[in-house]
Amino acid sequence: xxxxxxxxxxxxxxxxxxxxxxxxxxxxxxxxxxxxxxxxxxxxxxxxxxxxxxxxxxxxxxxxxxxxxxxxxxxxxxxxxxxxxxxxxxxxxxxxxxxxxxxxxxxxxxxxxxxxxxxxxxxxxxxxxxxxxxxxxxxxxxxxxxxxxxxxxxxxxxxxxxxxxxxxxxxxxxxxxxxxxxxxxxxxxxxxxxxxxxxxxxxxxxxxxxxxxxxxxxxxxxxxxxxxxxxxxxxxxxxxxxxxxxxxxxxxxxxxxxxxxxxxxxxxxxxxxxx
Numbered sequence: 619x620x621x622x623x624x625x626x627x628x629x630x631x632x633x634x635x636x637x638x639x640x641x642x643x644x645x646x647x648x649x650x651x652x653x654x655x656x657x658x659x660x661x662x663x664x665x666x667x668x669x670x671x672x673x674x675x676x677x678x679x680x681x682x683x684x685x686x687x688x689x690x691x692x693x694x695x696x697x698x699x700x701x702x703x704x705x706x707x708x709x710x711x712x713x714x715x716x717x718x719x720x721x722x723x724x725x726x727x728x729x730x731x732x733x734x735x736x737x738x739x740x741x742x743x744x745x746x747x748x749x750x751x752x753x754x755x756x757x758x759x760x761x762x763x764x765x766x767x768x769x770x771x772x773x774x775x776x777x778x779x780x781x782x783x784x785x786x787x788x789x790x791x792x793x794x795x796x797x798x799x800x801x802x803x804x805x806x807x808x809x810x811x812x813x814x815x816x817x818x819x820x821x822x823x824x825x826x827x828x829x830x831x832x833x834x835x836x837x838x839x840x841x842x843x844x845x846x847x848x849x850x851x852x853x854x855x856x857x858x859x860x861x862x863x864x865x866x867x868x869x870x871x872x873x874x875x876x877x878x879x880x881x882x883x884x885x886x887x888x889x890x891x892x893x
Contacts, residue, residue, distance in 0.1 A: 620893040621648035622885055624670040625663070629655035630689055632676035632724060637855040642672065644858055645881025647888070655692075658708075660699045665708040668717070669888040675723030675787075675853060685749065685790040686727035694732055694743065706743070709734070713742055717892065718773060718884050719847045723788055726839075726849030735849050736809050737842030738800070746800045747840070749851070750792050753832030757789040760830060761864055762852055764838050765815035765822050769808040771845030773887045774880040781819035782812070782876035783863075784852035786830055786838075791851040793833040793840070804840060812839035812850060846887075854880045 624642040628635035635652050642650045647670065657663045665671060679688040696705050712719065713734070721729040726749065729735045733743040752758055762785070766778040795801040804810055813822035813836040814829040822836035823829050829836050831851070839850030854877030860866050862875055 622646070622670070622888045622893055623648065623668045624650045624672060624884075625665065625668040626650065626652045626672040626674060627655055627658065628652055628674065630692075631678045631680055632674045634674040634676055634722065634853065634855060637853075638672045638674045638722070641855040641858045641878065641881045642670065642885075644878055646885030647881075658698075659696055659705060661701060665712050669892045670717065670884050671712060671719045673719065673721040673725030673728050674855075675725060678724045678728070685788075686724050686731055689724075689728050690731035693728075710742065713737075713847065716846065718887060720774060720880065720884065721849035722853055722855065723786075723791075723851055726851055727790065729847070729849045734847055735842060736800075736804055736840050737844075737847060738803055742842075742847075746797075747793065747795045747804075749790055750794060751790050752788070752792055752830060754826060754830070757787070758791070758827070758830040759785070759787040760827060761785045762830060762838070763815045763817050763819060763828065764812040764852060765819045766812055767808050767810060770811045770841060771808065771843065772811045772841040772848050773845045774841075774848050774883050775811055776883050777879060781815060782854075782879070783857070784854055784877055785856050786852045788831070788851055791831040791833065793831075793835075793837045793851075795834060801834060804837075805835070807843055809840050809843065810835060810837045811841050811848060812837075812852070814838050853877070
């Protein structure tokens with residue numbers, strides 16, 4: 619009997635791999651592997667053997683060259699040791715094979731700088747959007763309300779009617795596009811999965827600190843047109859149990875945190891479509 623398998627890539631400064639792996643297990647994946655990027659570049663571990671790829675948050679290369687920019691160049695150009703294959707070919711097969719990728723914080727930055735998101739016209743290596751320095755000019759560590767688009771094709775947010783509540787912790791989370799045309803296609807395709815909003819999820823907001831970075835259109839997350847690739851600045855893996863909520867001792871909360879639904883949706887999709 620085939621099992622659902624998730625992989626969490628770590629190394630070069632990421633620090634959320636344990637939380638992401640735990641979220642995958644709670645979400646329902648049969649097997650979860652935390653793999654250092656060196657193990658993948660050496661050929662010891664191959665992306666082809668998994669169904670769900672997690673690109674986690676942290677401080678890739680210390681953010682010294684811009685968040686995730688060095689890692690994006692590394693993954694686009696590095697070859698797998700002992701073969702003529704470039705690592706990016708494994709990423710391409712992963713996407714073409716109908717599998718799932720979730721990028722969180724640095725992982726989201728990595729996906730946009732590699733070109734995997736928004737993936738318009740099936741081009742997953744062409745950068746058209748980026749994430750840059752917060753308008754406030756400093757690192758933000760706070761909880762945010764995120765209004766969901768119920769018409770989004772995202773696999774991960776199915777079943778979210780209004781919105782979710784998740785923490786952010788980043789210095790470069792401002793989402794911008796290379797042109798008005800790119801933004802229009804993202805908007806028209808409902809690819810802006812989550813937006814920073816007021817506490818009631820009634821409307822998106824550009825007001826600080828509810829919008830911690832000044833993102834265009836208050837965009838906090840996007841997906842590709844298939845809905846299988848998604849990136850977001852807030853951390854779903856950081857809220858999978860009610861005790862992670864900042865007011866858990868003062869409010870009556872359900873046991874499962876808002877972020878867990880993304881991983882449960884991923885596990886269900888893999889179960890129904892990939893194994």
